[in-house]
Amino acid sequence: EDKVVQSPLSLVVHEGDTVTLNCSYEVTNFRSLLWYKQEKKAPTFLFMLTSSGIEKKSGRLSSILDKKELFSILNITATQTGDSAVYLCAVWAAGNKLTFGGGTRVLVKP
Amino acid sequence: DTEVTQTPKHLVMGMTNKKSLKCEQHMGHRAMYWYKQKAKKPPELMFVYSYEKLSINESVPSRFSPECPNSSLLNLHLHALQPEDSALYLCASSPRDNSNQPQHFGDGTRLSIL
Numbered sequence: 001e002d003k004v005v006q007s008p009l010s011l012v013v014h015e016g017d018t019v020t021l022n023c024s025y026e027v028t029n030f031r032s033l034l035w036y037k038q039e040k041k042a043p044t045f046l047f048m049l050t051s052s053g054i055e056k057k058s059g060r061l062s063s064i065l066d067k068k069e070l071f072s073i074l075n076i077t078a079t080q081t082g083d084s085a086v087y088l089c090a091v092w093a094a095g096n097k098l099t100f101g102g103g104t105r106v107l108v109k110p
Numbered sequence: 111d112t113e114v115t116q117t118p119k120h121l122v123m124g125m126t127n128k129k130s131l132k133c134e135q136h137m138g139h140r141a142m143y144w145y146k147q148k149a150k151k152p153p154e155l156m157f158v159y160s161y162e163k164l165s166i167n168e169s170v171p172s173r174f175s176p177e178c179p180n181s182s183l184l185n186l187h188l189h190a191l192q193p194e195d196s197a198l199y200l201c202a203s204s205p206r207d208n209s210n211q212p213q214h215f216g217d218g219t220r221l222s223i224l
Contacts, residue, residue, distance in 0.1 A: 034212055041217040042114070042200070043153070048212050088152055096207050097166065100152035 002027040004091050006101035014109050017079050021104045023089030024071040031092040033072050035063055038086045038103070046074070046087075079108045113137055114216035116201050122222045125191060131219045133184040133201030139214075141207035142184040144176060145200040147218070153200055159184060160207040191223045 003026045013019055023033065032050045036043035047056045049065035049072060056063050060079075065072045076083055089101040114135045123129050133142065141160050145153035158166035159178040173195075175187040184201055198220050202213040 031208075032210065036215075042215040045212045045214060050210075090152075092208075095166075096158070097155055097168075098213060100154075103152055 002091065002093050002097075002099045004089055004099050004101035006087075006089050006104050008104060009102070010105035010107070012107045012109060013079055015080055017108075018075065018077045019079060019083075019106060021074040021076075021087050021089075021106070022071060023073070023101055025089075025091045025099075025101075026070065027091050027093035027099065029094035030067065030070075031094075033065055034090045034092070034098070035072070035074050036088040036090065038088055039084075043088055076106075079106075081108050081110055084108045114201055114203055114214055116199075116216035116219050118219055119217065120220045120222075122224060123188070123191065124224050125193075127191075128187070128189045130188065131186040131199055131201075131221075133186075133216055134182055135203045135214075135216075136182055137203065137205075137214070138181075139203035139205050140181060141204045142178065143202040143204075143213060144184070144186055145202065145215075147198040147200055149197075157186075158207055165207060188221075191221075193223045196221055196223045 007022045035046040047063045052067040060077045063074045086103040088103045090098045117132045144156040147153045156170045157176045162178045173190050177185040198218045200218045201216045204213045205211045
């Protein structure tokens with residue numbers, strides 16, 4: 001059975017800090033890994049990663065994939081209170097299904 | 111606001127009621143999905159429609175009945191639900207049902223079963 005595990009479960013930081021979120025996976029026929037941010041409603045798409053070692057960046061957020069060690073990290077620099085959310089990692093694998101990890105809850109304090 | 115629109119935003123129903131959740135997208139996407147999300151848990155896939163045909167049913171109980179009338183609309187018909195079915199129901203769409211394209215989610219319908 002496909003498995004996606006995120007760590008830590010939650011963390012609390014102060015504005016300006018940098019956070020690193022982890023996502024490891026064990027799936028059959030990996031195809032791509034996605035990161036989403038979920039506040040109160042819809043998960044919003046952040047990144048899709050398919051190739052190892054190529055960093056994707058969007059503003060203060062960046063992500064990279066390691067297909068040999070089967071993990072990805074999501075970095076947020078200079079955090080702001082608006083970054084408070086649950087960050088979800090999901091993996092496309094065989095069977096065309098998206099399997100989600102349990103999420104990391106991030107709270108950024110002023 | 112997202113480009114995937116779900117109605118209603120909230121729904122309270124009794125165990126004997128029949129109701130429907132609706133999802134609409136006008137991005138020309140040909141794959142649409144229903145997910146169930148319990149509090150503090152990730153979304154769990156229920157159904158996948160590809161080109162208006164049901165392609166994946168994750169062993170969902172028959173009290174949930176999906177329908178895809180056309181490429182822009184996805185419904186979820188509910189009948190005789192149980193209290194444990196209370197959750198956030200999310201609809202998503204993607205250009206195709208493959209791994210090269212991200213899914214875009216609606217805001218969800220928060221369902222409470224009395």
